[in-house]
Amino acid sequence: MPRLVSRRPRAAALLAVGLVAALPAQIADPLAFFETRVRPVLAERCVSCHGSKTQKSELRLDHGSFVRRGGARGPVVVPGDAAASRLVAAVRYEDVDLQMPPKGRLADAEIAALEQWIELGAPWPDEPVPEAAAAEPAFDLAARRAAHWCWQPRARPAVPSVRDLSWPADPIDLFVLAALEDRGLRPARDADPATWLRRVTFDLTGLPPTARELDAFLADPASDARARAVDRLLASPHFGERWARHWLDLVRYAETLGHEYDFEIPNAWHYRDYVVRALNADVPYDRFVQEHVAGDLLAASPEFGPRLHPDGFDESPIGTCFWWFGDQTHSPLDPRQHRADRVDNQIGVFGKTSLGRTVACARCHDHKFDAIAQRDYYALAGVVKSSRYALTPLLPPGGHRDALGALAELRPALVERVRASWLRRAPSVAAYLRAAATLGERPRRARGETDEAWRARQAAYDDSVAEAARVAGLESRRLRAFHAALPTALRDDRGHPFQAWACYLHDPEGWPARWRELRADCRPVDARPTDAVVLADFRHDGYDRAFVAGEAFGDRPRARDLVAVDGDGRPVVRARTGRVATSAVESLRVQGSLATRTFTIDRRYLWIEAAGEGTRINVVVEGFNVIRDPIYGPLKLVLATERMRLHRIDLSLWQGMQAYLQVHDLRTADPSDENDYGRPGWVAVRRVWLSDRAEELDSRVRPACVELLGDRELTGDELASAYARAVEAAVAAWQPDEPDPPAERADLLAFLSRHRLLDDTHDDPFLRLVRGVDSAIAEAACVPAMADGDGLDEHVFVRGDHRAPGEVVPRAGLTALDSDPDAFRAGSGRLALARELTRPDHPLVPRVLVNRVWHHLFGRGLVPTVDNFGVLGEPPSHPELLDWLAGTFVDDGWSLKRLLRRIVLSRTYAMASVHDDPRAAEVDPDLALLHRARVRRLDGEALRDALLVLAGRLDRKLGGASVPVHLTPFLDGRGRPERSGPLDGAGRRSLYQEVRRNFLNPWFLAFDTPVPFSTVGRRNVSNVPAQALALMNDPFVVEQARRFAERMLRAGLPDRGARVAAMLREAWGRAPERAELDAAEQFLLDQAQVHRADLDDVAPWADLAHALVNVKEFAFLR
């Protein structure tokens, strides 16, 4: 299927017209021509795909009526107009999107015949319509829904009656026992206490029980010993870590984007920690789902409200990060295709995770088997596409109101402090200008210049600056700043306040003439007709339809100067003219972003009038946010200008596409970008528009310097003093809240401040005070969350082809779940989706979740296909139990911990893994009936963590940035991190090992940790030699075994026998037997002999430790 984009209109067929236009007249009998020249071509080359058997793209070419009707993408033949006929475009092969027949081009004569035939009006003889192909049964959603169990309302089943009333401990057991008794089976006996404790400890925390925990449990005679053990485990912070890993499998959690450069997903780990916290806090699952779907919208919704992190910020938005953990390429030629693929992945993950449904199957056509229409897919696609990727600062509700209020109060005093000090210095400007003029050009490094030579020239320059300062009695530092800030290159910059000075510097002789020219430079306001489409104009009192997030941009455009202090406690003044959307007035530390509404790119250029430092503006085309070279680099502006300027972005590559503009003032930079932003900064935007004009005239009538210095004669000698007077006047006249000061004055002040030409060097206690207040504005982390954009309904893509838009479908959830599109009108509709998903009577969401829990505890779900409750999935083994659990779960306030507690305290969970009745295995070979416990291999994470526990090396710290991947020679390729992480992952739990898509940890890969590409609720459990090799030879294992031995040698155990027994017990979580102890002791002796070591040496003990973790009992749960 051709997927490459072509942005060229289909003009190619025009070439053909000249060739054929003259021909029709010569054809006497069009029908004969058709029969001899055209029908054979259609029959031989087209009809196999477009005939009675198959109708690709819903097109048939075996009868005139079909030909005229066309296919899924509309008419293919315009009778009489070959150039306008898509059939011709297709056979001519000019357009890479549409080449027919796909396997090879027709002969030129055949193409010409088709063109002539169309020019003749595409005649077709009157003949009977061939029989239609056997129609597929129509898609009947209601019938399908009625026929499949998963859509049905949940039953509230009564617990079944059983014969053996002595066995059950919980209603769960009644359901299980009833099914066993039905088949004439008995449950297995209870597992012994040590086995049970090891099982439940790994299941709930992913860690082995410690020796002390085992001792305490075995010594506890109380009848509620198990319940207390479970409560202890559920209260352990490690519980959240364990169950977070299960959840991360569902959302394809990764910290990089994969593909060629494996760029990072900024701060992805915040999401991982968020999941851990939520699980530990037992956040109700309905709330957890709501946060995943619409966490960014909850705080503002009275129905839901925020959920606060202990540090005071609303952490609900972090849930939405999961949408963005998919892989992404870095320079797609067709961003629409890329977007369609990404949305497909998002819908796939969303559907499988929450609904246990493969909605993504309906991308190309109505679902083959399930009650999901293609329209359903595009209804959801509309919801997803109306939402945007947004790096979102995690802020307390209401932001940093107190600190900003205090800064506002300090502002007038700060202004006066700055003004006073600047006024003091203003007269010295003349002296600094004159001294700087004596210095010549600043040195620049020459190509090929050696370090040594360059350093020497720099030193010489330093000396000359110091000398000039000394001679003139000036500060050397400030003189250097003046010199650096005023290069002669400014001489052509009409808007620059020091243009005149630069002209003078450049050519003192020519000064009088140049000054006359500058004064005569009076341009009319640009009155040319404009084709501009204004996307945003912030000179008005309101953000209109722009989207504002975070707290930096306030609630409306502002006409106030930025007056703040930076991190060093120095004043920062950015004076302004008129109203702008600005991210800073009192503080550089506030964060936020601003985005325009979505627009269609229908002009060549995007024009942006903006200023800013340490901030960035992105054009996001078709939702594509990896804005990098090649191709996408020009879509970003990294701002470093104190003056408002016009910026132009050429959009010719993306004509016709959807885009929006995003303005960021954030402390988290995009790590996929080498540019330095993400510092405390500011940005101000005045207007944004689209235009085909390649040049826009500056709106300034006269040069800024003329406005500043006055339209009068000035000799070169007078110039410096004139500037000093202008500076003094500007500082004196400065009113930071004046709505419309002259632009040249604002620009002059901003320039002086940016280059620190007037700042005092001494440490001002008042400025320190302001900085202290400012620093209360915490550096909030930004997470890759979602934000609502315009609510835009999506078209059905015919056959999944984004180039073939069909009908528009209103945004909604699944029809089979009675979703109400009317509720989705506001914004993207995610809030409505969140609401629908967490209805207490939802048929799927609670069933899917309890089934996942069951799967993790028993190694097999009640519905074994945990991510697919559809027709192609497997039906539940215990449907009543499933519904009973789901109902109980909802009634228990969607509490995962209560659900887990109930299940692990059931008799069913407590069964041994052996059964003494051989018939049981015949009747229930795959343990679907749960006649005994399943033997389960620990997953790679638990194995690794258990090794760290034995080694005494486990760092039990919770959360934080990930530990870098330990790189081996086998982990190679582009995007390889520069530094390797430690072999033992710094002793941190497996959960905290970095997940870099292109450098996945080989240990985890060998043990079936899923590749993060889509939802995996049920991992493979493979059993391969690579696992044995890892346990035998991986240096990590060998190192932990040795530490285990060393720890036991230091443990103060009375003798060798006690030490051996303790090691076996720790490794396997049970008391060893005599034969096992004997074998181990004999091994120690033998091994010591081979080592020529004695038994106080660590070597034989390390060998024993290594052997013990290779014993299968270590890796399996019984």
Add this chain to the structure above:
Amino acid sequence: MTEPLDRRRFLRACAGIAACSAPIGETGLRLLVPAPALPPGRGTPHHPPRARSVIFLYMDGGPSQVDTFDYKPRLQREHGKPFGMKMEPTQFNDNGNTLGSPWRFAQHGASGQWISELFPALARCADRLAIVRSMSADFSEHTNANYFLHTGVGIQGRPSMGAWIGYGLGSESDELPAHVVLHGGLIPPGGLDCFGSSFLPATWQGSVFRAAEEPVANVQRTEPRAELQRGKLALVQRLDALAGERTGHDAQVAAAMRNQELAERMQLAVPELMRLRDESAATHRLYGLDDPDPYTRGYGAQCLAARRMVERGVRFIELTCPKIPRVDRWDQHSNLARDHARNAHAIDQPIAGLITDLAGRGLLDQTLVVWTGEFGRTPFAQGRDGRDHNPFAFSAWLCGGGIAGGVTHGVTDDYGYKVVADRVTVHDLHATILHLLGLDHTRLTYRFGGRDIRLTDVYGEVVRPILA
């Protein structure tokens, strides 16, 4: 694991082993037609295979078709002139004029195959090659195109063809993995996921081997003496046996115990496999191991190791390209003449040696050798002296088991820019490879996420004209 099991026992073992590599239980066995005896992990093909192993010579970066196998005199004639066809957007959009090939082409062998002077040694094997000039891909960006070429889907995370083949046919070696990547220095863009097993069982993921002392991770024991390791493993076996006496052995645990024995054998087999010095001097010369260019020697070692793997029953062997300093794979956005020549020199003699050696040992009939990049390059210049990516047409060749030698298939336009006849898609290439191994690409399926998924998605046709 050499004794045959009966089918029932096998099924049971599988259900346990791969524990719920449930898939094997669910669907994997669908492709196993009933057979009297099936050793574990060894599948049965759908039809009689023509080849038993595949050596996939992956040309990272996208070699230029018009400088290698797709001779275009018109390109030379119009060198430096404006390009005569409409140019599609390219990755860098820095498109210049028509760029004639810096290399001469000549016809070779009895079949008269056109091959450029970049490959003098390979040209002597011309009569064994089926050259496909009409390859096309769906992506013009390396990583997407790589995933597409390796997995049939242009995004990350699908099983690679080596994994599919392993899954379909199983392993023929008790000591070596079925799917091996011989790492020449360049892991392709997209990383190890090009060789992953994704939702297929981890058994079938590509094991990355280096041509080095320790060719594969964890295969070298850490104990200073073999005796020490033997002692440990004996204790492990003893303790496992004691545990079995207490509780009876679960199928999974039993499988893990067998894996340990297998792992022990692999520790010997793998280093032996890579001991290239056991080969004769003549063989070394044949593979270019005496070449002054270290990258030719390196690639020669990979080719020779590949032959040794074929002899030992490895099913699918991929060779990645050497990492030549200052040469960015075959990705010559600039410096085409210099760097294509360097790449070609590194692989030419080794590949010719491989084909000759396989033929001489009677192995070529059962080994399919495939050479291709992820896309081709533009016939017009990028900048002054480079070529940008071109997914619309590129060349591949196949030889060995089931392939007709001396055949050229497919036609591009006069510039070699786009396919005009007998298009072969990546799906078609996959279908053909599977076909030659005895697998029907439409029946090799695995259920994931509610769908029966194939390597070829819903596409793919076997390219019959190149079959013997």
